[in-house]
Amino acid sequence: MADPPASSPSSSPPTSATRRRQARADATRLALIEAAVHEFAAHGFEGASTRAIATRAGTHQPQINYHFESKDELWRAAVDHVFAKLDAALAAHQIEGLGADEITRDRLADAIRAIVRAVAQLPELNRIMIQEATADSDRLAWIVERHTRGRYDLLAEAWGSLRRRRLVADIDETVVYYALIGASTLAYVNAPEARRLLGDHAIDDAFVEAHADGLVTMFLGPEPAAGGASAD
Amino acid sequence: MADPPASSPSSSPPTSATRRRQARADATRLALIEAAVHEFAAHGFEGASTRAIATRAGTHQPQINYHFESKDELWRAAVDHVFAKLDAALAAHQIEGLGADEITRDRLADAIRAIVRAVAQLPELNRIMIQEATADSDRLAWIVERHTRGRYDLLAEAWGSLRRRRLVADIDETVVYYALIGASTLAYVNAPEARRLLGDHAIDDAFVEAHADGLVTMFLGPEPAAGGASAD
DNA sequence: GTCTATAATTAGATAGAC
DNA sequence: GTCTATCTAATTATAGAC
Structure with a gap:
């Protein structure tokens, strides 16, 4: 750009x-x-x-x-760069995205695992996002319209579709969005704190896998309800 | 101090x-x-x-x-101040804390609701925490030992106790800690972003209550298992 | 205790040699 | 394109009048 x-x-x-x-x-x-x-x-x-x-x-x-041109333009180039790396990491961790076809519980589970693995290896992205999101600014407006809104819409539509079909808990999309992003990113955003709190090797590959599994359980429940669900 | x-x-x-x-x-x-x-x-x-x-x-x-003495000492006074406000808000939102007696599922549910309500009205605390936690520093060391570690231990013990008694999902304490803090705080930490993304009034009292209910469902499941659970 | 004035340092940006 | 040298403005902290 x-x-x-x-x-x-x-x-x-x-x-x-x-x-x-x-x-x-x-x-x-x-x-x-x-x-x-x-x-x-x-x-x-x-x-x-x-x-x-x-x-x-x-x-x-x-x-x-x-x-x-300026520090500001360098910042924009840096943000574009990490979002491109995020898309590459997400593509590497899952075959199909959220938007490809009709969403299913298993597809969302795969997406959640892909998100956890991607943000674990790219903590800088969510650190930058959160540093900017704490106060309004031209930079925040730019990042929301350029990078955030499309991703939000994708997740909100996927969750809404599953929710209408009673395949997930009856929780609002806005709640789920911030809960999922927060629950999936904080351990990596706060890795320097986690090292002091839990020790140097607490946030390792085993943690990431346990984290991915844990979030799938929390957001999608331990198991899909057999039978009873009827489509809208 | x-x-x-x-x-x-x-x-x-x-x-x-x-x-x-x-x-x-x-x-x-x-x-x-x-x-x-x-x-x-x-x-x-x-x-x-x-x-x-x-x-x-x-x-x-x-x-x-x-x-x-300095900007640094002012920062420390400010951090002590917001943590004191957090304790006051938590006390106002729940009768008993996590550590009072043997933890139960309902007590943890009350604690989660209290946490959501408290951090919703005190976004500055988690903004400061996250700003510091992204890079190691003397300030981070100070805040972890003075304010974070005790709270982490309290939650980890409560979750561990419920987990051993099979009253909650089998998820590691470290995973639960960062997932809960992230899931409960991000919408308020990122309120300026949420306003741009969702509109000016998206993060209102109704959101906070839906958020609290949603997190209880996600972390504790829709209902306590009747009967079957046996103590350790 | 609170104010004005200012010292000492560091910030982002620019000029010009090569 | 990359370097050294430097400009202007902003930073935290201090001195001293009141």
Whole structure:
């Protein structure tokens, strides 16, 4: 979405030297984005300094204003980057998404497991989300319209469909949305706290699997009701 | 815990004037703490400025260093303040706590409802907690040992007791802790986002009650199993 | 105790050499 | 494109009048 700064201003043919320069520039840009993800997640937008980001990226602070218009634009590029990684992780953890076909209890169970595994390996995304969601701002408006609303609608429709068919508990979609996101992300968002509270190795792969199973039980019940449910 | 600056340096008897001065000072101190709660919750420790806190408190920025040693000490006073409010809110919403006697399913259900109602009216506490928990720091160490660990132990013991007696699903205490805190707090922590996503009045009293009921259903099941459960 | 003025540091952004 | 040097504005904390 953010255009890279124009690197071929006129019609000069791409020589080997300019191609190497471009590759170096792309590497710098990516390193800045990944460093920004880490720093914004840890300290919030205002708490993260562009100097710390540049140092983590192995470059110098003015590079941020060269490759991005401003700290704000770097933040947007970082957010787009982690959401792209989320979609990749979700795709890796489940064959079909929520929206593909008529939702079933088992499909939602698979989706919940996929969400838990994905957010476990991508804690920065939900750290950034929550840092921004605590106060209204232009950044919050941007992130809600660009990344949040579509995902909310998908989950709300899936839950609503199951709820109307009595395949899940009679709980409001808005309640389920925040309960599921909160219940699935907090242990990873708060991993530094969890390490102090529970020990260094408390949030490991076994925890993630127990967490996924636990949330499926909590949100979908121990077992699908045999027989009695009738469609709307 | 933090001693107020000594206001009676020698043995001068308290005149009406000095008593009025002291009352004014106490009011300034409290106004600073409450403004600090708001600003730290909205912007995090590093993102909140002492000028903004002083302005919100209706006083001037150097008052912070007079009434508190530093921004850091003000933060600690603010955290103690919101945890005291949490305890008051929890006490108002339930007769007995988790630790009073042998835990029962109904007692835990009451506790969950009390937690939801309390965190709904005190979103600043969980905003501050989550802002700090995303990165390790001296502040995180302080808050975990001073405020978090005891509450974690209480809930983990209660759940473990019910779990051993097969009165709740067989889910690990650590999973339940983060799932419950996340599921109960996120809608209020993220209220600015929820307003953009769902509309201005989505997180109202009816939501809180539906939320409380929904979490009881999710964590404790729709109904206690009649008969079959045997104690350990 | 509360105020104004200011010191010392650090922030994001820019200029210009190479 | 990347670097060094630096500008302007904002930060926390302190000094000193009242």
